[in-house]
Amino acid sequence: MKNGMERRDFLGMIGAAGFGGLVASTREAWGLGAVTNPLGAYPDRGWERVYRDLWKYDSTYTFTCAPNDTHNCILNAYVRNGVVVRIGPSMKYGEATDLLGNKVTHRWDPRVCQKGLALTRRFYGDRRVMGCMIRKGFKEWHDAGFPREGNGLPPRKYYNRGRDEWLRITHDEGAKIAAAVLKNIAETYSGAEGKRRLTEQHYDPVTIDATEGAGVRTMKFRGGMPLLGITRVFGMYRLANSMALLDAKVRGVGPDQALGAKGFDNYSWHTDLPPGHPMVSGQQTVEFDLHAVEHCQTLIVWGMNWITTKMPDAHWLTEARIKGTKVVVIACEYSATASKGDDVIVVRPGTTPALALGMCNVILREKLYDAAYVNQWTDLPVLVRMDTLKYLRAKDVFGGEVAQLRNTTVLAKDAKEPPPIQHTRSFVSEAMRMEWGDFVWWDRTANAPKPLTRDMVGKNSNVQNPLLDDAVEVTLADGKKVRCRPAFDLVSEYAAHFDPKTTEEITWAPAAAMEDLARHIAKQPGKTLIALGMGPNQFFNSDNKDRDTMLLAALTGNVGKIAGNIGSYAGNYRVALFNGAPQWINENPFDIEADAGKSARPRQYWKPESAHYYNHEDHPLRVGNKLLTGKTHIPAPTKSMWFANANSILGNVKWHFNTVVNVLPRIEMVAVNEWWWSASCEWADIVFGVDAWFELKHPDMTASVTNPFLVTFPRTPMKRVFNTIGDIEVQALVSAKLAELTGDLRFNDYWKFVREGRTDVHLQRILDHSTNTKGYRFLDLEAKAKQGIPALMNSRTSPKCVGYDQVTDSIPWYTKSGRLEFYREEDEFIAAGENLPVHREPVDSTFYEPNVIVSPKHEALRPDGPEKYGVRRDDLSCETRCGRNVALTWAETKQTKHPLMKDGFKFIFHTPKYRHGSHTTPIDTDMIAVLFGPFGDLYRHDKRSPFVTEGYVDINPTDAQEIGVDDGDYVWIDPDPEDRPFRGWQKDKRNMEFARLLCRARYYPGTPRGVTRMWFNMYSATPGSVEGQRARADGLARNPRTGYQAMFRSGSHQSATRGWLKPTWMTDSLVHKAMFGQGLRKGFEPDIHCPTGAPREAFVKISKAEPGGIGARGLWRPAAMGIRPKYESEAMKRYLGGGFIKQKGEA
């Protein structure tokens, strides 16, 4: 204590003197004015100005914060002395209007979160990318003139990624080098020589063919979630499109033969796409803006941690509840959102399909379904042939030609689909129309088959009194008799396997609770909103989940209504909200429009590709003798990767450690646009430091799938803090260098408006060509945004409600039948045993045999078994497992075991997202990090801790005790040794040092036994972070060369999963709406029908590494204090029971 006085002396003195004495002694001892009663009066308050001064600011301005969380908040920056000292909400969302003058209310305010507020410490943080950085070896490779081995690969000595030194260069030099590398790669891998090299590098022949002989096809560009920056992020695809100019130069071809580069997907890459939604509705995703919850009677929050991931929209949920909405939470734990639920059902992870089937079974068995909805909007009355397992076609029964359609335009062979903004109804090619034909249902009244066309939906449906639950023999036009069953009958028979008791065994959901919920939602058709989250979507059976939950929704009339709908919530994605985006990304580089007042003439040269193949060791899925990736999906080998606004594609990639150890060595350039040194930068070759949101010099635009706002990124008045340029300027700069290298000045012209500071020209073109934004002037939107006011999307409804148009106007869905299709007749689905909406066990996160189709014998289920692909039935190796179609009844399944259980593996390990990060933004900011989890400690009393917080696994306390792990201990988490954390780890100590997952364990009473959880958001260990932790006296896991800060001592949440590919994600036959507009397509389309991965699939072994007490001695302090679950002191037990208070007269 100061002033040399000990507390006890002091107390003794005042104790002796009493109250009056204190005042006197105060005056005597310190010579201050008397304070007789500071409750009532205080003499000198002039010092209060200290805080008033702290509050003061010189000016404010707005900027937009848009990590990939769907919220897109326009924030106020408070500036003092030229520095943003703090951030706050604009409080102006309540003033947003649409073109018609409709207005939202101030209940939308405030829109902000802790992560946005913490940006002050990030914008000026020490891990800002302060310029252009290049890896030393990479520069040497360039400077040496790109030496290559005979097979084309650069010598290994240049590729010491993750461990190399970094050099600072100018953006100009960086762009020049990157351009030269692109040109060199294009040259190296084009033509016959290119093919030879790729062959000698052992790429799968089908992927080599996918290059079409053009080296530019080995270049992968990616703007991470382009909706988040419709010009500066989406611009990466414009860059990819311009690679057609490079190809023209390299291969000497004209505009008609030139090919663009490849562009990686986004929504599906993030495992955000619910892959079964397009299988049912034909379009990307059904969902609703979250404030729709104000209007429903019941809300089911299913595998979605709404209050942690949709934070600014959490109040709609809690406020709806105040006003009487019943909130039911289904989760695999007692989650944050469970604490806001009226009812909570805790289920086994990865069993959502079974739970939905169980509820469907109740509804079907008790005939509680919404018959009108079923008849008007689903394929359930449609007959399926039992000989071919295809839908019965009207032509085969009634003869004649396909019907003329009112609601669909059939495009003649050479006819071109108009641009999206002109679409008033669906378009389909003649070939597809002929292939589909029309359908048949059985009219029980007439006791005869009836034709059914795409037009016959909703009010135009003629389906009344259909045969639903029996087989029928239909006589075909040629006289042949064929046994048919309505899809309803097939589905009912399958769902019957999921009786309440079986469903309870599979899902753990109590039978009574499940039955009550099913009856409850069926009783009030069209009044339940079902919000599914990322949880169930990150399992291998994700498409089963979608098809089964949508079946439940359709049976209860809950698709396409404001108060009754289903939604899948993960990521932000619907770039079609700007369906005029092709004006920007696909402007024809050979035919550039230089007049700001005119529209571009799009021509797409780039080709999309799923990044999941890169994540799958750069090859498609082959099982035995069978290629299970459809030909429309086949990827090309990856020789360069360039991405912006994304850490998920490398630093936080699924199966991260296999990717960096085994996949990256074959990739010749990894270029990153970043403003923060992420794990992706750690593994890159060149990092272009770009502007952060608060210093943007080029305006931009974004929108959301969970709220109705059209949000502008206004240009900001803030001076650039570091040596950065805009994302879009990087793209323009590298193009300028390509112009120099190739002599083709169109590379320059392509970015003319950007270089002139007129990006708004492109934004206006997008607005003018987008259905729901035409009529807005970009500069007006920007001016409003500068005041903190967004605009409203002029969607059909607000809240947006996918399916509203269909249901209200009786227009067809984007399927063959125009209906929600629960039966899938395509060959790939039949082969997979998934022509019906089945339940498959998870592919790894299960205690039972993985990926089993849970089914009794069923007339319509005839999957291709392992033998058909030439593999043994008992081959459960990870790759084979993906294409393994084995059906077992539940009684059989429950007798099986996960193959690793015999080796002591026993925990499902799942990795959801949490409130403290939007993906990995901004979890390594100190003020955020310290609150992330129970191990935050700003002073790092325990020097083992990699940062002021650290990664941890949540484990059921009884489970932990059983394996000898105390609360707070460090543990090793080991996944399937076959290929994780990376293939070949057994002989690679050097890489295993940073790849094996070491983390704290927390006793977490909210998770059932056998289920463990680790948050997805934290930064992984890298060679540099491990080196830093060893070398530094303070033990921080910080790369000495880059400053990269890990939150693990080694490994990460991505140590335990792998790249999983499911055949039904990769068909060539699925019909769906195109990304932009109302045209129909089939087969691969990025972010609509392609792999989504299954990052929540991991089955692990956990073992104690070190005690949790400081310096590895004894118990972690909170446990030792008796305030942790299982360690409760007597007092803590009393506290938990409310025992410190007595109410007189009560026991």
Next chain:
Amino acid sequence: MARVFNWQLGREMSYWYPEARPQRQFAAVFDTNKCIACQTCTLACKTTWTSGKGQEYMLWNNVETKPYGSYPLAYDLKLLEMLNGQQWNGDKYEGQTIFESAPAGERVLGWRPEQQDYAYPNVGEDDCANQVDAGAFLSIPHMNWFFYLARICNHCTYPACLSSCPRGSIYKRQEDGIVLVDQGRCRGYQECVRACPYKKVFYNPMTGTSEKCIACFPKIEQGIQPQCFVNCIGKIRLAGFLSKPEQARADNPMDYLVHIKKVALPLFPQFGLEPNVYYIPPIHAPVSFNRQLFGPGAAAAMKTYRNAMNDADLAGLLCLFGSTEAVVTRFRRQGDLVAGSDDKGAEVIRVPLHEPVYQRPAVDAKNQLVRINCP
């Protein structure tokens, strides 16, 4: 010691200074049922007031998960253990307050945290009471439960910090009842740190003074709510001024919620400080725990809240929370609209109980296009 009246205890009690209530008292209502533990309040406070050296560990505003969370560690448990005989008789407290049970020679029963007690500020996050088993089905009250408790300084009517300060460096502002530590006069003896049962005074080793939440008085002076209120996206908070019970007005949001509906309750009233942040208790947690934290009115408050669906005034006011930066001192509801006005009677906010639904025409003739929700 003086005798003062503490309405939360329904009786007089001993306090170091005589009763001297401010002209008006800053107060707040926090709805725990809406709190999402996003920590935006924490960061709003931290980035505004405590980002300096010596303040690293300080959270003037924190959010902890009850029952396993506490910042600093076990702050409440320790005091509950020390304080004997916490008994209520109806609404009257018959046990001892921390002033009444102060050891000889001390003014307040308290304890001072060690530095390590400030580590792990989010310990217990989302940890529920009782272990969840496979196949759990919960309905209200939840068998497994936790809830979030956002905490700032309570700007108590009878602050323990103020009474304990040997230098008289802590005072209560007459104009708004905000309690401040005079940074000029404080010498860092940390008696206040020891005394405050909520542990909301913090010692700054760099300045050698103790610091605490100032209720953002520079904002309050301008009629604007504090940082942690304006930034609250769970919209759980409303700031205002609370009257004495006998002077309660039904159109004053604080009075309405605290005195009239009695749906918002003080935190640990038994400590005797008459704290001025009032909590709507979590409806899914057990009454026994709520009563331990929020006093004998917990059960009735939970019932009142659950009945809000039939009480448009209450539901309306709860939907007004967080919709304006201004301090709302009066409110009224008409039909589906609820409006708030400031001290001068000017309307500062008007919102509906139900956010409107807009159905736009399918055909936009002016722009020659067909609107659709999936373009």
